[in-house]
Amino acid sequence: MSTDSKNLSNPVSKENNDDIDLMALLFAILRGWKIIVFFAVLGLIIGVLYSRYVNPTFKSDALIQIEENSKGVAALGADISELVGSEGSKAQAEAELIRSRMILEPVVSLLHLRxxxxxxxxxxxxxxxxxxxxxxxxxxxxxxxxxxxxxxxxxxxxxxxxxxxxxxxxxxxxxxxxxxxxxxxxxxxxxxxxxxxxxxxxxxxxxxxxxxxxxxxxxxxQSLQMTTERLNSALSVVEKGKQTGIIQLSMTGDNQQQTSLILKQIVLSYIDQNQSRGSEETTKTISFMETQIPTLKKRLEDSEAIFNEFRKKYGTIDVAKEAELLLTESSQIELQLNELKLKKADLTTYYTEEHPLVIQINDQLAVLNARRQEIDNTIAGLPEIQREFLQLSADTTINREIYLTLLKNYEQLKIVKAGQIGFARIIDLPINTFNAIAPKKLQIIILAMLSGAMLGTMLVLLKNMLRNVVKDPERIEAKTGVPVVATIPRSPLLTRLRKDKKVPNRLLAYADSNSLSYEAIKSLRTSLMFGMTTPEQGGQRAKVILITGESPGVGKSFISANLTEVFAQLDKKVLIMDADMRLGELHKIFGMTQDNGLADYLSQDKLSQNMTDFAQNNAQVPEAITTQKISNLASFIHPTNIDNIDFMPRGEYPRNPASLLSDSRLNNLITELSSHYDYIIIDSPPILAASDAMILAQYANKVLMVTRYDNSIEGQLVYAVNQMNKANIEVDGIILNDVQQGIMSKYSYHYSYAYGNNQ
Incomplete structure (x- = not known):
């Protein structure tokens, strides 16, 4: 009997099964192809919509060359170059300068970008x-x-x-x-x-x-800060190559002409600032000369007027050769002194008195002043009129030389300023290409579809990890310690028929007799026949088979009904009992009603027993009532339209089904039925939903547990078997129902061959 706990198998679920089965993962992905395709199509739709939703993006480019030094002043001669300093600039520093508000603000104001x-x-x-x-x-x-x-x-x-x-x-x-x-x-x-x-x-x-x-x-x-930040986000300024001095400016935008116009104005703004900065020194020098020219001119005019007045008063005086030489030397010294003073004045606009160049000029001035003092002392020995003549003549000559030199340099610097171009020049201004760089619709669509497929794959794998469903018969046996006695493939034809709710449930013999499912049911019948060869005892010849499951929806009623039909083919008298008094639906498969069934029989039998006990203790009750049977067993057994098959439906729903099953009257019922049938197949409620199956298992020769492929939870199945074992009930076998065949099922080799009429 199934209640013998000595032969209970120890589950081997403690074995290490943590190794990653790559093939199982692959088949899990293939089984979830519908989810993957759904998300791939969803990604494709999103990609197409996004590529149309986003405005095209255009790009404009420009090139600027940064030179090390300005060559405008040097082209006019070394003398002018000495007056105007030079300044080098690196491309990286200029690239950062282009992104500054000093360059961008004029563009923002000109084009009203705010x-x-x-x-x-x-x-x-x-x-x-x-x-x-x-x-x-x-x-x-x-x-x-x-x-x-x-x-x-x-x-x-x-x-x-x-x-x-x-x-x-x-x-x-x-x-x-x-x-x-x-x-x-x-x-x-x-x-x-x-x-x-x-x-x-x-x-x-x-x-x-x-x-x-x-x-x-x-x-x-917009504020200026926000506008310049928005411009900088669309603007790219980088040096092209290493140490090339070539700056590449790129800008992206939704309108090609607008983008090119903004970038062009940025380039022009930078060039204007660069030219202004490059001519700053020349401008300062010209400003200084403009303040000195009137003073020198006035000094020359005054010296000439005094000299002419002296000559008019004394007439022409011949100066000795020595005096002429002294005068010439004195004039040269005065000229050098004035040039040094002019250069010193220019330098002091940039440097302090402690600068080495200023100190050097001061030393030269000291030497020249000493020599001039020596010449003056020599000339002092000349006659008074001659000395005065020489003095006035020298003043006039020196003032004229200084004035003419300064005037010449002033005019040259004005020419330099007009032609000065700074150290940056434009190589390429932006042009309109009208070729959108984004969105790249084909790439977006492909990436969106691949992303959707990847997301679908991840969901399939995650679902496979979180919901470890029943799939592998070998794994089930290893986890539960119970053999898998049958794997029942899905019947495609019967599955299609069930989708039409108007069509009643049908047996495989009438709906899909040539299917693998029907052959698997017959194989299960053969296995059970050889597994129940116990001799008949005490007139009891029926073999009782209990069909249960770990949870609702696994197909136990489907297995019970079809197993009953294949047993009846052997010319055996078979009774199928719907013991699921809560939600049993076997009556729908046989096209009958649920009335007058197991619940009604047990309830009325209990009422009859109560009345008999009451009558025996109460002499006033008529004997006719105490001996009356409310109903006999035959009224609760209904013949079906299939030969050799009788059906006992579940009856009206009782308030406490477990209490009815726990009474001895169930034992009497099974004993009485066993004398009339060869096989009694009991369809019981799920183990995890009710305890009815544990009670009914006490009367069964075989206890079979049905589980649904790729739907039942592996942990629930193991728990249900353990619950039966704790009640000293041995589960004789597991039926793996609704197994789907094909290359996407790793374990389809268990039922890949069928024998039947293919005509």
């Missing part, structure tokens, strides 16, 4: 349908945006600090336009500069054009 227009009437579906939407155009004349109802044109929009980055709505009205921030409305005329005073400050705006009445446009005045 004004932002957007069309709130364009929704997601509109963007997908149109594949691209219109973007605002910034020009020196103003900002414009095309809409389906007209064009927006704004040439001026200035707000106070409090209104910065605040969204306004702009709409045409009958008299002009209405500007609103949600709290205040400002009305103005189109085409005329308007000035409003709000609670947070002033607003200046000039609207040149608007769409039709009722069409709203969003308008924002």
């Amino acid at each position: 004004i932002r227009l957007s069309d709130p009437n364009i929704g997601t579906l509109d963007r997908i349908k149109s594949d691209s939407t219109a973007t605002q155009i910034n020009k020196p004349e103003g900002v414009s945006l095309k809409t389906k109802d007209g064009e927006v044109e704004i040439s001026q929009f200035n707000v106070s600090q409090e209104y910065l980055n605040q969204s306004f709505s702009l709409m045409r009205s009958e008299t002009g336009f209405v500007l609103s921030n949600g709290f205040e409305d400002f009305k103005g005329e189109i085409g005329q500069p308007q000035q409003f005073r709000g609670t947070d400050g002033q607003i200046q705006i000039t609207v040149n054009n608007l769409p039709a009445d009722g069409y709203s446009i969003n308008l924002t005045k």
